[in-house]
Amino acid sequence: MAGVEGERWVGLATDFSEGSRAALRWAAANLLRAGDHLLLLHVIKEPDYEQSEAILWESTGSPLIPLSEFSDPIIAKKYGAKPDIETLDLLNTTATQKEIMVVVKVLWGDPREKLCQVIHDTPLSCLVIGSRGLGKLKRVLLGSVSDYVVNNATCPVTVVKSSSTEG
Secondary structure (H helix, E strand, C coil), rough: CCCCCCCCEEEEHHHHHHHHHHHHHHHHCCCCCCEEEEEEEEEEECCCCCCHHHHHHHCCCCCCEEHHCCCCCCHHHHHCCCCCCHHHHHHHHHHHCCCCCCEEEEECCCCCHHHHHHHHHHHCEEEEEEEECHHHHHHHHHHHHHHHHHHHHHEEEEEEEECCCCC
């Protein structure tokens, strides 16, 4: 998959929040170029084994899902994902305007570990991740996914802070 001569795979971690949409907008404006592959990574902390495919793919994550399929609510639900319309619209618009291919991989478990695992297993050119903008105390108590990924990823990571004040 990644690593083929001339192919560039860009990862984008998303939880379908405003911070993730800000990261997507930043990647579209500053990073993505025609011919790139955008690998949208969505980690679900607590899988619903009765309502999704989690039990089949828990250790490796889902197979790569084309954006056109993932945009179908029935397919997204099959993997336990709940993408919002705004993010799907942004992805479809970016794919068309930038002439890129977008695929989605759903993972289950600790977002910090799963994101680093997929980066290791799928050599990405880089990863873009949003920041929820936790204060210092919350970051210490809850742990920051972006901090962990920056310090443990095997590829360059860009953290994009949302302009809104979430947290």
